[in-house]
Structure formats: structure tokens, C-alpha cells
Amino acid sequence: MECGKESFDSRRPPFRCDCQGLLDVVHHNLSDVDADRLKHVFDSRLGERGTPFSGGVWRYKELIHPELPIDQIVTKYEGNTGLYESESLTSYAGVRKLWIKAQSENPSGSFKDNGMTVAVSHGRWLGYDNFACTSTGNTSSSMAMYAALSGSKSTVFLPSHGVSRNKALQTEAYGARLIRTEGGYDDGIRFLERHADEFGLYVCNSINPLRVEGQKSIAFELAHQLGWTLPDWLVVPGGALSNASAIGKGLLELHRTGFIDSVPRIAIVQAEGASPFHRMVAAKERSLIPEPRPATVASALNIGHPPNWPKAMRYVIEQSDGITVSVTDNEILEAKNRIDRSGIGCEPASAASLAGLRRLVSAGDVGPDETAACILTGNLLKDTDAIARSLKHEKRHGPDDVVPPIPLTPDVVRAML
Numbered sequence: 284m285e286c287g288k289e290s291f292d293s294r295r296p297p298f299r300c301d302c303q304g305l306l307d308v309v310h311h312n313l314s315d316v317d318a319d320r321l322k323h324v325f326d327s328r329l330g331e332r333g334t335p336f337s338g339g340v341w342r343y344k345e346l347i348h349p350e351l352p353i354d355q356i357v358t359k360y361e362g363n364t365g366l367y368e369s370e371s372l373t374s375y376a377g378v379r380k381l382w383i384k385a386q387s388e389n390p391s392g393s394f395k396d397n398g399m400t401v402a403v404s405h406g407r408w409l410g411y412d413n414f415a416c417t418s419t420g421n422t423s424s425s426m427a428m429y430a431a432l433s434g435s436k437s438t439v440f441l442p443s444h445g446v447s448r449n450k451a452l453q454t455e456a457y458g459a460r461l462i463r464t465e466g467g468y469d470d471g472i473r474f475l476e477r478h479a480d481e482f483g484l485y486v487c488n489s490i491n492p493l494r495v496e497g498q499k500s501i502a503f504e505l506a507h508q509l510g511w512t513l514p515d516w517l518v519v520p521g522g523a524l525s526n527a528s529a530i531g532k533g534l535l536e537l538h539r540t541g542f543i544d545s546v547p548r549i550a551i552v553q554a555e556g557a558s559p560f561h562r563m564v565a566a567k568e569r570s571l572i573p574e575p576r577p578a579t580v581a582s583a584l585n586i587g588h589p590p591n592w593p594k595a596m597r598y599v600i601e602q603s604d605g606i607t608v609s610v611t612d613n614e615i616l617e618a619k620n621r622i623d624r625s626g627i628g629c630e631p632a633s634a635a636s637l638a639g640l641r642r643l644v645s646a647g648d649v650g651p652d653e654t655a656a657c658i659l660t661g662n663l664l665k666d667t668d669a670i671a672r673s674l675k676h677e678k679r680h681g682p683d684d685v686v687p688p689i690p691l692t693p694d695v696v697r698a699m700l
């Protein structure tokens with residue numbers, strides 16, 4: 284934890300130390316890990332089907348949650364997501380080689396599943412049967428899905444604004460109790476930190492360090508897919524900063540255990556209307572000034588006070604020589620359009636990664652000879668209003684008028700083609 288104390292059990296709520304820093308999981312035996320032996324174990328699990336190890340999170344159990352009994356694992360075989368190369372996106376970004384890692388292909392449609400399978404499994408192991416979060420919609424969909432899968436309840440504090448309709452509906456469809464609240468994600472986190480205990484709720488937001496442990500698997504799977512040699516840069520969108528923290532922590536652990544020879548640099552991309560972390564890093568400050576009214580088309584990034592900022596500072600900026608950048612909503616929508624047209628597809632927040640990489644190349648922070656991987660965080664269908672907006676269909680509403688209907692005659696069709 285931030286003050287350096289290690290005597291807390293970081294795996295039980297509450298998740299803060301007396302110093303008010305968020306707790307973190309420390310793996311004490313990392314230097315004893317036999318990386319060559321584990322690489323063989325991880326390879327052998329690639330052939331498994333229908334076991335927890337066949338998913339892209341629990342395949343790396345030894346580096347994530349070694350103590351959890353296997354029969355407590357709640358899994359949908361998350362991870363195992365695609366890694367794509369696209370000529371058009373590579374030239375758009377302006378780097379020598381680009382990979383797109385599509386965490387959007389997870390079972391609930393976002394990278395949250397990588398962390399949520401661990402948080403919910405762990406919470407069940409502790410005996411909880413009601414899981415809770417506040418969310419802009421991806422965390423809640425993921426949590427509600429795993430809670431339902433484990434036969435537990437889920438309770439979601441949904442901000443009054445800035446949540447995509449698709450995500451709210453997805454969450455409700457999995458059976459979550461939705462409580463719409465005044466204020467945003469930041470208010471919800473404050474409320475849960477104070478009151479979850481009295482309501483018997485197990486908090487599954489990324490203030491829970493088990494979420495971060497699970498999300499490390501994104502870095503593990505990417506490294507595994509690339510033969511344990513990573514690109515020069517990993518580029519991640521930054522909202523609550525759980526993903527950047529997890530990937531940073533995961534890479535440092537992979538390096539310490541000898542899985543990889545060097546740690547790639549991480550670039551965190553924030554949306555201009557919600558960029559308190561970027562502003563702090565750019566100003567070389569060490570304390571974050573929250574953004575009171577975060578506002579961006581990338582609804583998943585509508586976060587003014589990212590709880591994980593000290594972890595992102597530690598693992599990404601300080602220990603991995605990482606950098607930050609911010610991009611406008613227009614840049615995000617343009618990049619989203621490119622990713623959608625490439626056939627990969629994503630929600631707006633994900634596209635911040637490509638928009639940010641393009642901006643970093645044009646600013647000279649990333650060289651044209653360098654290589655990069657952009658992490659896509661959410662599925663294209665997570666936010667259909669944003670699709671309409673990026674296609675400039677703002678004036679049309681509803682599924683029936685995505686494009687205006689025409690008389691179905693050969694002459695009219697010929698004229699259109």
C-alpha cells in the first residue's frame with residue numbers, strides 16, 4: 284500500500300489502509316517463481332476446454348490468486364480475446380507495427396470480465412452473496428453477469444447521467460437491482476466505501492484489489508500471444524485507471540519473475556473532458572485535482588476522481604516510465620470510426636487508445652519506427668447512441684431508421700449502387 288505497510292489483508296473489505304491509500308495485493312514469492320516451468324504449464328493449458336484454466340485469466344492463476352480453491356472459481360472462460368493487426372489502423376496511428384488487443388470480445392463485452400471473475404470468485408469464497416458496484420455500465424454488466432452465474436444477488440448504483448442505455452439494460456437483464464442515484468461514479472464510490480459493510484455488500488469496483496489482480500491477465504495473455512516479447516508501447520484508455528494500474532503491475536511482475544526481458548512503456552489516454560490524471564502528470568504535480576464535472580462522449584471515461592490514480596502513478600509513470608495524453612471527443616469518434624471500419628469495432632472509450640497513439644506519434648513522443656499495442660476495452664454494441672453519433676446519424680432515432688427505407692425495386696437499388 285502507499286504508506287509501505289504490508290500487514291493488512293488486502294483481500295478483505297474495507298480496501299483502504301489507515302493512511303487512506305488503496306490496498307494492493309503483494310505476491311511475496313515472485314523471486315521463487317520458475318518462469319520456464321510456468322511457461323510450459325501456461326502453454327499446456329491452451330489446449331484445455333471447459334475448465335477454469337482454459338480461460339485467459341485463470342490460465343495464469345499462479346500469478347493472480349494462487350490460494351483460491353479451484354471449486355470457488357466463477358468463470359465464463361473470459362479472456363482468450365483476439366489480437367489483430369490491421370494495415371489501415373497501423374498507418375492511421377503512424378507506427379511501424381500495431382496490434383489491437385480486443386478485450387471487447389469478453390463474455391460481457393468489456394475488459395472488466397478479466398477482473399470481475401476474480402473479484403466475484405473471491406467474494407463468494409469469503410461468503411458474500413450480494414455483490415455491489417457503482418458504474419458507468421461496463422463494471423455493472425460484468426458484475427451482474429458473474430453474480431447471476433454464481434447464483435448470487437447484485438446491486439448497482441447507477442449514476443444519474445452519462446451511462447449508455449445499452450449498458451444499463453444489459454446490467455438489468457442479468458438480474459441486477461438497479462438503484463439510480465444523483466451524482467456520478469465518484470459519488471457512488473464514496474457512498475459504497477462508507478456504507479457497503481452495513482448493507483452486507485461486497486464491492487466489486489476497482490477499489491477492490493482483486494479486480495486489479497484479475498486485470499493483470501490482459502498483460503499476461505498479450506505477452507503469451509506474442510511469445511513473451513512485447514511491443515515498445517502499450518496504449519490504454521484511462522478512466523478509473525484500474526486497467527493502466529493492473530497492466531503496469533502485471534508487466535512489472537512478469538519482468539521480476541523473468542517472463543519478459545524488458546518492460547514496455549505504457550501510454551495512458553484520457554478524454555479531454557475527463558482528464559485529471561493527465562493534467563496532473565503534465566504539470567508534474569503529485570496530487571490529483573478532481574474534475575467536478577467530467578464530460579466526454581466516451582461514457583466509460585466519465586470519471587472525475589479516478590480512485591486508482593496513486594497506483595497508476597506508481598506502476599505506470601514512476602516504475603515503467605509511462606506517459607499520459609488527452610484527446611478530444613472528435614478524435615475519439617474519428618478513431619472509433621476507423622476501428623469499426625477495420626472490422627474490429629469498439630465503444631468510444633476504447634478508441635481513445637488509437638486516437639492517443641496517433642497524437643503521441645505526431646507529437647514525437649512515440650517514434651514512427653516503434654511498435655505498439657492498443658487495448659480495446661468495450662464492444663461496439665455497448666453504446667449504440669455513440670455509433671449513431673460517429674456515423675453522423677444524430678437526427679435519426681430507433682432501430683428502424685438507421686438508414687432511411689427505399690422502395691425495393693431493381694431500378695432504385697441500381698441507382699444507389
Ligand SMILES: N[C@@H](CCOP(=O)(O)O)C(=O)O
Pocket residue numbers: 417418419420421422423468487488489490522523524525582583584586
Ligand atoms: N468505466 C467504468 C468505471 C470504472 O469502474 P471501476 O470498476 O474500475 O471502479 C465502469 O464501467 O463502470
